Amino acid sequence: MSWAETLRAGLEAIRAHRLRSVLTMLGIVIGISSVILTVGLGQGAQDQVRKQIDALGSNLLIVSPGSTTSSTGMRGGFGSASTLTLQDAAAIGDSDVVPDAAAVAPTTTSSVSLVAGETNWTTSLVGTTTSWVDVRARELSSGRFFTAAEVEQAARVVVLGPDTVAELFSGPTSPVGQTVTIDGTPLTVIGVLSSSGASGSGQTEDDQAVVPLGTAKQLTGSASSSVSTIYVEASAADTLSAAYQEVNALLLNLHGVEAAEADFTIATQDSLVETANATNETLTVLLAGIAAISLLVGGIGVMNIMLVSVTERIREIGLRKALGATPTVIRRQFLVEASLLGLAGGVIGVLIGIAGAQVLPGLIGQPVSISLVATLGAIGTALALGIGFGVYPASRAARLTPIDALRSE
Amino acid sequence: MSAGGAARTTPVVEVEDVRKTYRSGTIEFEALRGIDMRINQGEYVAVIGPSGSGKSTLMNILGCLDVPTEGRYLLGGEDVSRMSEAELAHARNRRIGFVFQQFNLLPSLPAWRNVELPLVYAGVARADRRARAVRALERVGLGDRVNNRPGELSGGQQQRVAVARALVGEPDIILADEPTGNLDSASTTAVLELLDELHASGRTIVLITHEHDVAERAGRSLVIRDGLLADELVAS
Numbered sequence: 079m080s081w082a083e084t085l086r087a088g089l090e091a092i093r094a095h096r097l098r099s100v101l102t103m104l105g106i107v108i109g110i111s112s113v114i115l116t117v118g119l120g121q122g123a124q125d126q127v128r129k130q131i132d133a134l135g136s137n138l139l140i141v142s143p144g145s146t147t148s149s150t151g152m153r154g155g156f157g158s159a160s161t162l163t164l165q166d167a168a169a170i171g172d173s174d175v176v177p178d179a180a181a182v183a184p185t186t187t188s189s190v191s192l193v194a195g196e197t198n199w200t201t202s203l204v205g206t207t208t209s210w211v212d213v214r215a216r217e218l219s220s221g222r223f224f225t226a227a228e229v230e231q232a233a234r235v236v237v238l239g240p241d242t243v244a245e246l247f248s249g250p251t252s253p254v255g256q257t258v259t260i261d262g263t264p265l266t267v268i269g270v271l272s273s274s275g276a277s278g279s280g281q282t283e284d285d286q287a288v289v290p291l292g293t294a295k296q297l298t299g300s301a302s303s304s305v306s307t308i309y310v311e312a313s314a315a316d317t318l319s320a321a322y323q324e325v326n327a328l329l330l331n332l333h334g335v336e337a338a339e340a341d342f343t344i345a346t347q348d349s350l351v352e353t354a355n356a357t358n359e360t361l362t363v364l365l366a367g368i369a370a371i372s373l374l375v376g377g378i379g380v381m382n383i384m385l386v387s388v389t390e391r392i393r394e395i396g397l398r399k400a401l402g403a404t405p406t407v408i409r410r411q412f413l414v415e416a417s418l419l420g421l422a423g424g425v426i427g428v429l430i431g432i433a434g435a436q437v438l439p440g441l442i443g444q445p446v447s448i449s450l451v452a453t454l455g456a457i458g459t460a461l462a463l464g465i466g467f468g469v470y471p472a473s474r475a476a477r478l479t480p481i482d483a484l485r486s487e
Numbered sequence: 488m489s490a491g492g493a494a495r496t497t498p499v500v501e502v503e504d505v506r507k508t509y510r511s512g513t514i515e516f517e518a519l520r521g522i523d524m525r526i527n528q529g530e531y532v533a534v535i536g537p538s539g540s541g542k543s544t545l546m547n548i549l550g551c552l553d554v555p556t557e558g559r560y561l562l563g564g565e566d567v568s569r570m571s572e573a574e575l576a577h578a579r580n581r582r583i584g585f586v587f588q589q590f591n592l593l594p595s596l597p598a599w600r601n602v603e604l605p606l607v608y609a610g611v612a613r614a615d616r617r618a619r620a621v622r623a624l625e626r627v628g629l630g631d632r633v634n635n636r637p638g639e640l641s642g643g644q645q646q647r648v649a650v651a652r653a654l655v656g657e658p659d660i661i662l663a664d665e666p667t668g669n670l671d672s673a674s675t676t677a678v679l680e681l682l683d684e685l686h687a688s689g690r691t692i693v694l695i696t697h698e699h700d701v702a703e704r705a706g707r708s709l710v711i712r713d714g715l716l717a718d719e720l721v722a723s
Contacts, residue, residue, distance in 0.1 A: 080610070083607060090595075094595045393591065394593055396591075397591045397593070397604075398604070398608075399576060400550070400552060400579060400585055400591075401579070401580065401585070401604050401605045401608060401652075402576050402577065402579050402580020402581075402605055402608035402609065403576060403608050404572070404573040404576040404577070404608075405572055405573060405576075406573065407576075407608065479552075479553075480552050481547050481552045481553060484587065484589075484591065
């Protein structure tokens with residue numbers, strides 16, 4: 079009996095017992111669709127994180143105050159004040175001290191209320207220098223970024239994020255040249271940022287007002303020279319780690335502390351991705367474990383129903399053997415049937431998983447990305463489950479002696 | 488047994504001192520205690536005996552469903568008494584056409600699909616199988632029931648489908664095990680007449696029964712009692 083015949087016979091047997099076949103597949107369908115969704119959720123979260131972190135810029139070091147190196151959590155500098163200052167930023171900018179840094183952008187961040195005409199919008203106020211736009215790899219959709227002279231003079235100019243513009247200005251007229259006020263201080267809009275392309279939920283990359291550092295200090299009434307973040311762009315991807323070492327050594331020296339007591343943290347994009355993924359992975363592994371258990375249960379379900387099927391069809395098996403089916407043919411027939419059930423369960427499970435991936439992001443606000451590898455892997459797993467758990471029932475069927483099988487009622 | 492024609496003298500079945508012992512723990516039971524028999528090509532032989540006589544055991548061995556503990560069984564000149572399970576399956580497929588008391592048709596398949604089953608395991612191509620199955624059904628008078636499922640047929644018709652299935656592979660012998668045991672008298676007559684016809688057209692038929700009036704149709708009756716060949720009756 080050829081494989082094609084065996085396959086046809088298997089399909090016929092499955093079609094002849096539709097309800098039973100569907101019930102058999104159910105466990106695998108649920109298992110596979112949950113595997114697809116959990117892997118997709120994990121992948122989606124990682125992709126999102128990667129995209130957001132990539133959008134920060136390239137070859138970037140992010141220096142932030144406080145230490146996260148100790149396992150007990152953050153170590154602040156003095157009280158709640160930032161330990162990073164403009165002097166730190168200026169020192170990093172010195173090409174003799176940190177030769178591998180291409181640009182430095184000290185940044186302060188605070189929350190302010192912008193008013194344009196009758197409209198009022200709360201957003202984050204970013205005070206920085208001219209290099210910010212390069213370091214953060216941002217572009218302007220209209221107008222211009224502020225100049226070094228404007229930074230020097232703490233000029234009353236502002237560059238707005240696209241979402242901020244959308245909130246403050248209605249109508250087609252360009253906001254460039256118009257005036258917004260912060261706490262009664264008028265600022266001229268000189269430019270609008272392009273979308274960063276990575277604004278996920280809760281991200282403010284596209285909703286911010288960027289002003290010269292000095293302007294930000296005046297607006298928030300802060301006299302100190304502390305900054306909240308210093309962005310450092312390395313000159314190239316392969317000098318990133320050299321730049322890291324140089325900045326680290328410089329800041330330890332300036333702050334007069336040992337490495338173990340560092341009051342700042344330098345993160346690279348890779349380290350940020352890793353940290354984010356570590357959390358995601360724990361969750362993914364946990365969920366995938368649950369999905370794997372449900373797959374196992376599904377496989378045992380296939381075995382159960384196949385055993386029932388062997389018992390139910392004991393006369394048929396006897397007859398087929400009497401008419402010339404060898405044990406091999408019978409074994410193959412049941413194995414093919416079990417693998418078809420596994421395969422069909424896998425395909426249906428994948429389809430449900432993909433459908434779920436379309437619906438789920440709308441419900442839980444999490445992206446789900448389905449990869450081809452995961453899909454093929456899932457179908458392969460389902461097929462393997464069908465074969466694996468079909469072996470025992472199939473060999474039971476093959477071992478039946480035709481006399482006993484024919485005689486059974 | 489000096490019948491006319493060379494074909495008639497070729498032995499299809501040669502059984503030499505066949506014994507079958509069943510063991511269950513320490514208890515041994517000798518179902519067959521040394522049977523010798525020959526069945527020639529084209530013969531119609533009945534094996535009769537009461538239940539418990541060893542008749543079913545003999546039928547299993549003749550049908551290659553089981554192997555003897557001792558002795559030799561040549562089927563169509565081939566020794567099948569020491570064959571493996573897979574070899575026995577091939578021997579059954581090529582040499583034996585079964586007709587069972589319970590018909591043993593697969594209820595989900597139409598008549599012709601039931602009839603083609605032996606050809607499936609013989610590796611015959613699909614198109615051929617259908618043609619041959621339809622011819623076999625026509626041969627048993629069911630040419631108009633080719634696509635009916637067993638549930639749509641009467642008992643007598645179902646048994647005729649089973650006979651068609653036994654015929655289709657052109658086996659050396661047709662082995663009918665109580666073929667009329669589940670039939671009313673009208674269907675019994677029809678099926679027995681069909682076997683007569685097949686015999687007349689040159690088929691070798693072995694009929695296993697406990698009913699003497701059924702056995703009377705055969706040319707020769709072998710009576711089994713207590714695992715031994717007790718008597719041999721040749722029709723006049």
